[in-house]
Amino acid sequence: MFSRAYRAAITVPPLLWVAVFLLVPYALLFCYSFWLVSPSQVIVHSWTLANYRQLFDVKVYLQTLFRSMGIAARVMTFSLLLAYPLAYYLSFYAGKRKELLYQLVIIPLWVSYLVRAYAWKTILGSDGVLNTLLEYVHLSRHPLEFLLYSPFAVVLTLTHIYTPFAFLPIYSSLEHVPRSLVEASHDLGASPFQTFWRVIFPLSVPGVVAGATFAFVLSLGDFLAPLLLGGPSGIMISNIVVSLFGAAYNWPLGAAISFCMLALVLALLFLSESLEKKWSFR
Amino acid sequence: MSHERVSRDRPVPPSRWLPGHAIAVFGFLYLPIVTLIVYSFNGAGVGGFPPRDLTLNWYRLLFADDAIWSSVLNSMLVAFAAMAISLAFGIPAALALDRANFPGKALFRRLVLLPLILPGIITGLSLLMLFREIDVKLSLLTIVLGHGTALISVATTEVFAGLQKLDRAQEEASLDLGANYWQTFWRVTLPNLRLSIIGAALLIFTLSMDEIAVSFFLIGRDNTLPLEIWGRLRRGITPEINAISSIIFVFSLAAIATWYRLRQGADGKPDLLL
Amino acid sequence: MATGQLACDCPGKMPGRRPGGADATRDDGATVSQTATADATQASASALLTIRNVAKSFGKILVLRDISLEVAEGEFLTILGESGSGKTTLLRIIAGFESASGGEILMGGERLDNLPPYRRRVNTVFQHYALFPHLTVVENVGYGLKISKLPKAELATRVEQALEMVKMTPYAGSKPSQISGGQQQRIALARALVNRPRLLLLDEPLSALDANLRRQMQGELKAMQREVGISFVFVTHDQEEAMVMSDRIALLRRGELEQVAPPREIYNRPATAYTAQFIGHTNLLGGEVKDGVARCQSLSWRTGLRDGPGLFSLRPENIRPAEGAAGATVRFRGKILRQAFHGATELIQVECADGLRLSLRTASRENWNGEIELEFSPADAVPVRPSQEKT
Numbered sequence: 001m002f003s004r005a006y007r008a009a010i011t012v013p014p015l016l017w018v019a020v021f022l023l024v025p026y027a028l029l030f031c032y033s034f035w036l037v038s039p040s041q042v043i044v045h046s047w048t049l050a051n052y053r054q055l056f057d058v059k060v061y062l063q064t065l066f067r068s069m070g071i072a073a074r075v076m077t078f079s080l081l082l083a084y085p086l087a088y089y090l091s092f093y094a095g096k097r098k099e100l101l102y103q104l105v106i107i108p109l110w111v112s113y114l115v116r117a118y119a120w121k122t123i124l125g126s127d128g129v130l131n132t133l134l135e136y137v138h139l140s141r142h143p144l145e146f147l148l149y150s151p152f153a154v155v156l157t158l159t160h161i162y163t164p165f166a167f168l169p170i171y172s173s174l175e176h177v178p179r180s181l182v183e184a185s186h187d188l189g190a191s192p193f194q195t196f197w198r199v200i201f202p203l204s205v206p207g208v209v210a211g212a213t214f215a216f217v218l219s220l221g222d223f224l225a226p227l228l229l230g231g232p233s234g235i236m237i238s239n240i241v242v243s244l245f246g247a248a249y250n251w252p253l254g255a256a257i258s259f260c261m262l263a264l265v266l267a268l269l270f271l272s273e274s275l276e277k278k279w280s281f282r
Numbered sequence: 283m284s285h286e287r288v289s290r291d292r293p294v295p296p297s298r299w300l301p302g303h304a305i306a307v308f309g310f311l312y313l314p315i316v317t318l319i320v321y322s323f324n325g326a327g328v329g330g331f332p333p334r335d336l337t338l339n340w341y342r343l344l345f346a347d348d349a350i351w352s353s354v355l356n357s358m359l360v361a362f363a364a365m366a367i368s369l370a371f372g373i374p375a376a377l378a379l380d381r382a383n384f385p386g387k388a389l390f391r392r393l394v395l396l397p398l399i400l401p402g403i404i405t406g407l408s409l410l411m412l413f414r415e416i417d418v419k420l421s422l423l424t425i426v427l428g429h430g431t432a433l434i435s436v437a438t439t440e441v442f443a444g445l446q447k448l449d450r451a452q453e454e455a456s457l458d459l460g461a462n463y464w465q466t467f468w469r470v471t472l473p474n475l476r477l478s479i480i481g482a483a484l485l486i487f488t489l490s491m492d493e494i495a496v497s498f499f500l501i502g503r504d505n506t507l508p509l510e511i512w513g514r515l516r517r518g519i520t521p522e523i524n525a526i527s528s529i530i531f532v533f534s535l536a537a538i539a540t541w542y543r544l545r546q547g548a549d550g551k552p553d554l555l556l
Numbered sequence: 557m558a559t560g561q562l563a564c565d566c567p568g569k570m571p572g573r574r575p576g577g578a579d580a581t582r583d584d585g586a587t588v589s590q591t592a593t594a595d596a597t598q599a600s601a602s603a604l605l606t607i608r609n610v611a612k613s614f615g616k617i618l619v620l621r622d623i624s625l626e627v628a629e630g631e632f633l634t635i636l637g638e639s640g641s642g643k644t645t646l647l648r649i650i651a652g653f654e655s656a657s658g659g660e661i662l663m664g665g666e667r668l669d670n671l672p673p674y675r676r677r678v679n680t681v682f683q684h685y686a687l688f689p690h691l692t693v694v695e696n697v698g699y700g701l702k703i704s705k706l707p708k709a710e711l712a713t714r715v716e717q718a719l720e721m722v723k724m725t726p727y728a729g730s731k732p733s734q735i736s737g738g739q740q741q742r743i744a745l746a747r748a749l750v751n752r753p754r755l756l757l758l759d760e761p762l763s764a765l766d767a768n769l770r771r772q773m774q775g776e777l778k779a780m781q782r783e784v785g786i787s788f789v790f791v792t793h794d795q796e797e798a799m800v801m802s803d804r805i806a807l808l809r810r811g812e813l814e815q816v817a818p819p820r821e822i823y824n825r826p827a828t829a830y831t832a833q834f835i836g837h838t839n840l841l842g843g844e845v846k847d848g849v850a851r852c853q854s855l856s857w858r859t860g861l862r863d864g865p866g867l868f869s870l871r872p873e874n875i876r877p878a879e880g881a882a883g884a885t886v887r888f889r890g891k892i893l894r895q896a897f898h899g900a901t902e903l904i905q906v907e908c909a910d911g912l913r914l915s916l917r918t919a920s921r922e923n924w925n926g927e928i929e930l931e932f933s934p935a936d937a938v939p940v941r942p943s944q945e946k947t
Contacts, residue, residue, distance in 0.1 A: 006463040007382045014375035014434070018393050021431040025408030032411055086307045089300040101304075103542055108311045110534040112492040114508050115527040118515060119314030122321065122524075129317055160310065183653050184686035186673040188700035188751065192297075198699075202690045214399065221401020224494065228515065238403050245407065245499065255411070262404050269399065281689035281733070 026262070032255035041249055051256035061240065061257065068236040071155055072219040078159040079166040079215040080208065087171040087207075088196075092182075102171070109164045117228050120157045124148040124229070149231025157225045162218060166211035173207025174200070206276040213272040217265050237261065315531060322524035340525040350526060353510035360426050360506055361490040367430030368486050369479065372437025379438070380445045395439070397432040402495025405432055410499045421502035428496045433489060437482045444478025477544055484541045488534060604629045604787050605650070605668070605755055610659035612645055612811075619645050620811045623659070627755065627789060632781050634790045634798040637808035638834075643791045646808070647757050650789065651680045663754065674703075679748035680757045684764065685740045687732040693719070693743055694728045700751040718750040721780070738769050745777075749784065758790045762797065774800050795835045799823065807831055809943075830943035832869035837903075839875075839914045841868040841937065850937070854910045857886045857934040867942050872903060874936035875916035878929040885931040890914065892924055906930065 033051055036044045055061045090101050108116065123129045126143035134140040146152055177200055185195040223238035230236065237257065244254030323336050344350065375394055379387070397405050409428050410420075418424060452474070456466040494508040501509055507530075511523060605627035612620040620642045627633050637643040648654045650661060652673030661669040668676060679700070687696050698715045706714070719725045722742035727735055732743070741761055748756055758777075762770045778801045781788045792798055798805050799819040807814040807822065807830075815827040826832035829840055843852030845866045850859045852868065878887055890906030893913070902920045906928070907913050916930065 003463050006467070007378075007384075010374040010377040011382050011384055014371045014378060014394070015390060017371045017431070017434070018375075018390065021409065021412070021427065022393055022396070022405075025405075025412040028411040028415060029404075029408045082307050082310070085300060085303045089297075089304045093297060093300055103538070104308065105311070106542075107535060107538055108315065110488055110492075110538045111315060111531050112494075112508060112527070112534075114492075114494055114511055114515075115318065115530060116314050118511075118523060118527065119318045123314060123317055129321075160314065163307070163311065178686065180682050180684065180686040181688060183651075183673070184680070184682060184688070185699070186653075187651060187678075187680045188747070189674045189703045190699070191674055194703060199688060199690075217399055218401060221403050223403055238401065241403060241407070242498075245410070251411075254407070258404055258407050261401070265400060265404075281731075 029255050029259055029262070032252050033259045035252045035255075037250050037252055043251060051253045054253060055256060055260065061237075064235060064240055065237050065260075067151070068220055068238075071151055071158070071234075071236060072216045074155045075158040075162060075219040076166075076212050076216040078155070079163045080170075080212055082159070082163045083167040083170055083211060084208065087167050087174055088200075091171060091174040091177075092200075105164055105167055105171075108160075113161060113224065116161060117157050117225050120153065120160065121148065121228055124153055124156075148229060149234065151230065151234045153229040153231075154225050154234045154236070157229055158219045158222060161225070162215040165214045165218065169210035169214070170204060170207040173204045173210075177203045202279075203281060205279045209272050209275050209279070213268060217268055221261060221265070318524050319528045319531065322521065322528045324521065324524075340521040344522045344525045344529075347522065349505075350507070350510060350522075353505045353507045356422060356504050357491050357507040360422055360429060361487045363426040364429035364433055364490045365483050365486045367426065368433040368437040369483060371430075372434045372482070373441050373475075373479065375434065375438045376441035376445055379442060395435045398435040398439075402432070402493075403499075406496040406499035409496070413500070419502060420500055422504050422506075424500040424502065425497050425506065428500045429490045429493055432493075432496055433486045436486050436489065440482035440485065441475060441478050444475050448474050481541055481544050484537055484544075488537045492530075492534075603627060604631075604663065605789075606662040607646075607650070608660050608662070610646070610649060610656045610661065612642070612649060612654065612657050618811060620649075620656075623808075623811075623813060625806055625813065625816065627787050630785050630787055632778065632788045632790065632801060632803045633806060634792060634802040634804070635806050635808055636792060636795060636798040636835075638793055640810070641808040642811040643793075643808050644759060647680075647759055647789065647791050650755075651678055651757050652676055677754040678757060679751050679753040679755075680759065681741075681744045681748050681761045683759045683761060685732075685744040685761075687740055687743060687747075689732055691731075692728070693724065693730050693732070693735070696732070696743060697747045697750055699747065704751075714750055718746040721749075722746045738765055738773070741765065741773065745780075749780075749786070753786065755787050755789065758788060760792050763792070763794075770797075777801065799835070805835075807834065809834075814943075825938055826869055826940055828941045828943045829867055829869070832938070832940050837872055837915065837917075839870045839872065840940075841870055841912075842866070843868070850934075853912045854908055855886055855888055855912070857937065859934065861939060867940050868937040869940045870914070870932060870937050872915045872917035873901075875914060875930055875932045876918055878931040882931075885933050887929060887931045889927050890930050891927050895924055 032043075034047045034049070036046055036048060036050065038044050086105070090098055090105075094101050121128070124147040125131065126145065126148065128148070130147060131140070131143040134144070181199055181203075182195055185199045186192075190198060220236075221238050223236065223242050226234050226236045226239050227242075230239075238261075241254045241257050241261075244250045244257070322340055323338070324334070375390075378384070379391055379394075384390075406428060409424070409431070413420065413424050448471070452470055453466050456470045457463075461469065492508060493506075494512065497506055497509055498512075505513065507526075511526065514520060514523060603626040607623055607625040607627075610620060610623045611618070623646060635643045635646060645654060649656050649669070652669075652671065656669060660667060663677070668678075688699065691699070694715055697718055698711050701711045701714060716725070719728060722745055724739060724742050724746065727739065727743075732740055735743070741764075744761065762773050762777075765773060774797060777788075777790075790798075790801065802819055804816060804818050805822050806816045809830055815822055815831045817825070817827075822831060823835055826835065826838075832838040832840065841852040841855070843850060843855075843866050844864070845851075845859060845861045846863050848858055848860065849856055850861065850866050850868070852866070878885075888908055890908050892904060893907050894905040896903045897920065900920065901917050902924075903915055903917050904924060905913060905915050914930075
């Protein structure tokens with residue numbers, strides 16, 4: 001139905017832009033990971049696997065990667081635990097207030113990440129709101145140290161940031177469960193809990209997988225929260241990359257780590273997509 | 283056991299702990315925001331409990347702070363430019379995905395949507411490498427290019443959703459009545475997509491104003507607002523940050539309220555905000 | 557069809573059947589009481605379901621007003637009405653998906669509307685089937701049995717029997733997305749019946765099927781109900797469907813019951829103008845009764861009704877071309893305006909001397925023209941109540 005000129009006009013410009021500003025940069029990232037930096041801080045275009053070898057030989061990189069994955073896994077778990085019952089409540093119990101509550105969940109998403117991370121800093125600090133509150137009501141005598149500059153703070157902040165992200169696909173999949181199926185299940189004798197377990201939950205799994213993927217992948221690559229709140233024990237893999245592009249000045253090594261992250265993320269996305277397809281019933 | 287009132291949009295009897303959980307989660311989500319706003323009026327500065335000495339001092343300091351306002355200006359320039367780029371390439375991309383078949387379409391779709399879920403650091407770094415290789419100096423322009431690229435996915439997603447709702451028969455009717463493809467596009471397709479495009483524009487603008495991960499690597503001499511705040515945070519917390527954050531929050535609220543009202547209007551659903 | 561496999565859960569009695577053609581109607585239009593079966597203990601006093609003064613409003617909108625109805629054991633009752641009449645709402649209240657704003661529902665003498673749907677011995681066949689997409693056909697059908705913790709072996713047997721009864725055994729392992737609409741409908745039916753409910757509710761289950769399949773399913777459903785002996789409450793807007801399948805029809809209009817009667821009675825003795833027009837075609841004659849004579853424009857006949865305004869329903873098939881000597885029939889001349897050929901019969905519209913227009917249905921004949929002499933017997937002019945416009 002559409003002319004060739006029309007079709008060309010709508011496909012070529014975006015294709016070109018995406019090629020230039022996405023494909024080429026990723027390819028460059030790949031190339032950089034094989035290059036080296038000379039002592040005089042010049043990028044040498046020689047091809048070697050040295051960077052990758054370094055990743056596996058020097059312990060700190062793998063350690064940090066695993067710590068990051070641990071943090072990401074915790075963020076994913078807590079986000080799901082917070083988001084799922086909330087989404088379920090909105091979808092099945094909130095009735096007329098559903099729309100309003102939905103907007104209330106979305107609003108924090110639109111407030112700057114930096115602003116929210118910073119707010120947690122003021123809350124969790126030894127001079128911060130939480131500590132002074134606890135002392136004020138005599139629940140503690142000294143400021144709790146672990147609250148800030150620790151993995152705890154990073155997990156807390158990232159959970160706060162990514163719970164709405166996890167909420168969105170879960171809520172969407174719950175909304176798509178036809179109400180007639182819920183009624184049919186009740187009609188056949190299943191209690192509300194049995195209905196949830198046998199009908200609603202299985203049909204919401206694709207949303208859960210999507211939400212979990214969002215939370216995990218985005219937490220894994222996060223560098224701001226660790227920088228603000230992580231302290232020395234909360235450093236994540238992206239922080240290493242940032243310093244390699246900054247003070248430590250080793251772009252090729254940084255590129256290698258980044259590329260590994262990219263590969264890992266792509267693998268996770270692929271896995272998540274196939275899981276979603278497998279458990280989706282349309 | 284008595285049978286509580288049920289109906290179509292509430293097919294299960296009330297639960298005891300779910301509302302409590304919901305309240306707790308909302309509390310968790312809003313605690314930092316509320317703290318921020320309250321403490322932006324706190325005379326004693328950041329932290330401490332309870333807040334005392336209510337004052338507008340920090341807001342006054344904020345308004346006299348030139349660096350912040352020039353960064354706000356920069357951010358807005360970037361946001362508008364990024365909006366233009368994202369829409370200029372995102373709308374055709376959505377059209378292409380909806381109605382054209384070409385080799386590599388699946389790959390294209392994934393590529394366009396990738397920056398949405400990829401951690402910003404990867405997008406930012408790879409663009410940094412590109413600019414370095416082609417010898418482009420980092421500046422507001424590079425940030426514009428970065429935001430534009432990352433946010434194409436937002437434009438594409440919104441417009442694609444709008445296209446799904448579009449009745450193909452309208453375009454066919456236009457062609458039947460003698461208009462060619464371009465005229466049909468301008469007179470029929472685009473007006474129908476108006477709401478999706480406006481919604482996308484609003485979303486892109488707001489996301490660009492808040493964007494930090496990609497901007498972090500592409501920043502030149504001029505700061506955007508998030509990066510200006512970031513710089514100050516490195517040096518130490520000042521309560522002015524609370525003030526500007528509160529203002530950002532209020533604007534975000536206004537933006538999302540508008541966006542949501544637009545969407546609701548398009549669906550023909552009653553506006554339940556009132 | 558497998559016989560006797562799904563034994564009725566009724567308390568050891570043969571469910572009463574209203575014989576199809578033996579209803580007698582009296583000329584004054586009084587309803588005929590149920591004909592009893594040989595079993596003398598079968599009495600209408602033991603109604604299965606009693607709906608008493610049920611009302612329902614959604615916000616300010618009153619959808620059901622003061623509905624009182626009884627469903628007998630083993631009866632096929634159809635709730636018939638246009639969209640917006642409240643028929644689906646009534647069904648959902650019986651099933652438990654909506655709570656009534658007023659009134660009560662009793663089953664076997666005990667309050668039903670106090671129970672949640674999963675405690676009622678009632679099952680529903682939904683309009684769009686509501687099959688669980690993530691479960692196979694066998695798992696769908698066995699869902700209710702599994703919930704009630706039936707032992708595996710017995711569960712499997714009963715599911716097998718149910719599938720056989722709806723002729724869907726080869727599809728046991730399929731998922732709902734893999735079978736057609738008509739097949740899904742059978743599975744929905746099996747899934748409900750396998751639980752041996754005391755009452756089966758059907759919410760326009762045939763509306764999504766094409767015409768031929770629909771007619772076929774009507775016959776099968778009717779036969780199945782006779783077989784199984786469970787009371788069926790069937791909701792539809794299709795009056796032909798209602799007449800084909802039901803033992804009794806409850807006509808619902810704007811939230812109120814217009815008439816509740818067996819199909820023949822509701823057709824031959826409609827109580828109101830609305831009923832007469834909704835079910836089949838009719839001519840509505842308005843006029844006056846005075847001194848034992850009913851007069852509608854140029855037509856008049858003797859009647860035993862009291863004096864006053866009169867409204868009469870005269871079915872097209874009861875008007876025929878006049879033959880032989882004028883006896884007790886009403887004769888008149890009509891000029892032919894229009895004729896519509898319907899195969900075996902024709903629908904002819906005529907105009908009488910005073911402008912009164914009537915339709916008649918008669919066997920097809922090649923040439924109709926000009927004026928014809930027509931007649932009908934006074935007994936076929938059924939007095940009906942006028943139907944007011946309701947708010």
